[in-house]
Structures are given as structure tokens and as C-alpha cells.
Amino acid sequence: MNVAMILYFSGTGNSRYVAERLAEMLDDRAVAIPSVKEDVVDASGRSVGIVWPVYFWGIPTMVDEFVRRTELRNFDKVFSVCTYGESPGNASNVLEKRLRRKGINLGSQFEVRMPNNYVLFYDVPDSDEQLRLLNEADQYIDRIPEILADGEYKEKHPLMAPMVTAIGYPWHKHGRRTKRFRVTDDCDGCSVCETACQMGVIEIRDGRPHWKEKRCERCLTCVHRCPRSAIQIGRSQKFGRYLNPNIRFE
Ligand SMILES: Cc1cc2nc3c(=O)[nH]c(=O)nc-3n(C[C@H](O)[C@H](O)[C@H](O)COP(=O)(O)O)c2cc1C
Known part of the structure; x- marks a missing residue:
């Protein structure tokens, strides 16, 4: 695979950075999900990557609603890349389920650790730690095109991940006041x-x-x-x- 269409949502730029870097490596461009107003997205035979931040061990509402309302047509493979601060839980599987309901197989699921922006409870990492995380993230992102070309990929999750998502994610989904x-x-x-x-x-x-x-x-x-x-x-x-x-x- 050498061409792809990267759709992303990002609040503080981590997921946008991943999307733009990937788009460059995969010879395409990154498109912000909030800017897509059409009901049908035609990938013209390309693969489609969905890049997003983990929210409460689940997926952003913006991404959830986009997947529900949009018909993806003419795609080769669909893969996802989430960015997270501490633990992604079962978030990639939440997206996988949403896509499966629409008859789409989420082939590969990548998870990139990046600086945590959840300042309701935690401080952001100091500048040295940010640099370290961003460097590690670069190394991870740079391997994605090769892994995609080889086949399907999924991260392994701790046994508790589904439970963490089942408890935490509804809180975000129905809260957000x-x-x-x-x-x-x-x-x-x-x-x-x-x-x-x-x-x-x-x-x-x-x-x-x-x-x-x-x-x-x-x-x-x-x-x-x-x-x-x-x-x-x-x-x-x-x-x-x-x-x-x-x-x-x-
Ligand atoms: C509402 C909210 C919930 C979050 N929940 C999680 C979480 O469950 N697990 C985690 O590891 N990081 C969590 N984070 C941190 C983000 O996933 C992480 O910093 C991400 O890289 C931010 O991406 P962005 O810069 O593209 O917005 C949360 C951030 C926000 C704003």
C-alpha cells in the first residue's frame, strides 16, 4: 500500500501531528474530520486511516458520530491510530465495533503514547518528558507504513482493558457538560x-x-x-x- 487518506480529529495537536506525518509518508493528505460535511467519503481505491485521541478509554464523540453518519466508499483497507497519555484501555476496539456495525473491517489498530493533555486531574509532563515522549512517538509512527504493508496489526492490551473502558467511557459519552x-x-x-x-x-x-x-x-x-x-x-x-x-x- 502506498497511498492512503488520513482522516483525523485532534484537540491539542498530537493526533494532528501523527495524521500529517503519516499522510506525508503515505503520499496523501490529512483531512480534519470536523471539516468533512459530506455524507459520503469516496476513497478512490485508497486505504483510509482514522487518527484520534483516546478519551476516557474510548473514542471522541466527534469520531463516533462521523463513523455513524458517513458512508465510506471505494476504500482498500481501513486502519486506525489513536494517541493517548497513559493508557488507551480498549478504545481501539470501541472504534472497531462501530465500524463492524457498518460492515467495515478495521484491519490494523496502532496506539501511540504522547504527552497527556487531561489537565482536569493531572499536570502536563515537563518539557524533558514531553521531548522524550515525542521522540518515542516518532519512532513508533515511522514504523507504521512498513507494518501496514506487511499485513494487519493490533496492540496487546492488559486483561483489565475492556473493564476499564466499560466503566470509564460511558462517563465521557454521557457527561461532557x-x-x-x-x-x-x-x-x-x-x-x-x-x-x-x-x-x-x-x-x-x-x-x-x-x-x-x-x-x-x-x-x-x-x-x-x-x-x-x-x-x-x-x-x-x-x-x-x-x-x-x-x-x-x-
Ligand atoms: C477528555 C479527555 C479524556 C482523556 N482520556 C484519556 C484516557 O482515557 N487515556 C489516556 O491515556 N489519555 C487520555 N487523555 C489524553 C489524550 O488522549 C492525549 O493527550 C492525546 O494525545 C491528546 O491528543 P490531541 O492532542 O490530538 O488532542 C484524555 C484527554 C482528554 C482531553
Whole structure:
């Protein structure tokens, strides 16, 4: 296989970085899932890669809904690559199940460890640790094209992985309430959060961000992209911020 179509979702750039690097290696381009409005995606005989971050040992709602509503046509193979901070649980199998319902076989499932952006409970890794994780991730990503050409691939998971996903993932799927976001007085109404929100749920009103919907993806893009660290959620006030250093955010 030497051509592929890479579809990705990413909050803080890790999955976008993987998607763009893979697209370069596989002679194609990476397309952001939120930008795909068509009901039918025609791969013109190419393989399709789906790249996404693990959320609560499961898949982002954006990816789940995309798979449900979109008809993939004319593809060779379908493979997935998730990025995760500490443990992916059974997340790849969640996507595999969704695709199987649509009659699509998820051939290979790759899982890349990258810096953790979940600042509700944990701090982001320090800069040395970020570098170490990103270097290791590069080595992993660079092997993917060769592995894909050889056949199918799956990571081995601990025995507890399905249980962890069964307990943790519904929490994300049915939670994600926007009322948990707080805006501090450091906010200067710059509107970066409004532009960066891929769900389009943030609106600047009276110089402050407001969440228009009850739920969002909880990708934390707004929290990490805010230039003044003025958007908080959970214990994020105590912790640093993270954006993949290889991505230029506009
Ligand atoms: C809402 C949320 C839930 C997360 N859940 C997990 C998880 O269950 N396991 C894990 O290892 N990392 C988890 N993470 C960390 C991300 O999967 C990881 O940092 C990922 O690389 C971020 O990708 P992105 O930069 O493309 O958004 C979570 C992050 C967020 C925002």
C-alpha cells in the first residue's frame, strides 16, 4: 500500500501531528474530520486511516458520530491510530465495533503514547518528558507504513482493558457538560477560544466566552489554546498547558 487518506480529529495537536506525518509518508493528505460535511467519503481505491485521541478509554464523540453518519466508499483497507497519555484501555476496539456495525473491517489498530493533555486531574509532563515522549512517538509512527504493508496489526492490551473502558467511557459519552468550564478575570476577550473550538459551541459575548450548548467534546482545546490560561476546568488552575510543539495553530 502506498497511498492512503488520513482522516483525523485532534484537540491539542498530537493526533494532528501523527495524521500529517503519516499522510506525508503515505503520499496523501490529512483531512480534519470536523471539516468533512459530506455524507459520503469516496476513497478512490485508497486505504483510509482514522487518527484520534483516546478519551476516557474510548473514542471522541466527534469520531463516533462521523463513523455513524458517513458512508465510506471505494476504500482498500481501513486502519486506525489513536494517541493517548497513559493508557488507551480498549478504545481501539470501541472504534472497531462501530465500524463492524457498518460492515467495515478495521484491519490494523496502532496506539501511540504522547504527552497527556487531561489537565482536569493531572499536570502536563515537563518539557524533558514531553521531548522524550515525542521522540518515542516518532519512532513508533515511522514504523507504521512498513507494518501496514506487511499485513494487519493490533496492540496487546492488559486483561483489565475492556473493564476499564466499560466503566470509564460511558462517563465521557454521557457527561461532557460545558457548565463545568470557568473563566477567570485574566480573560481579555481575545476570542481565540471561539475560533479554536471545533464544535462551534463557544461564543464571545460582552467580551467573555460563553458555551452555547450544554455539552461539548471536552477536547480541552479552549483550555490549552487560551493565551492567558483564563479558561479553567476541574483542577486545571494548578497545572500547566500543552500544545503539540510541531503544530502551528492559527
Ligand atoms: C477528555 C479527555 C479524556 C482523556 N482520556 C484519556 C484516557 O482515557 N487515556 C489516556 O491515556 N489519555 C487520555 N487523555 C489524553 C489524550 O488522549 C492525549 O493527550 C492525546 O494525545 C491528546 O491528543 P490531541 O492532542 O490530538 O488532542 C484524555 C484527554 C482528554 C482531553
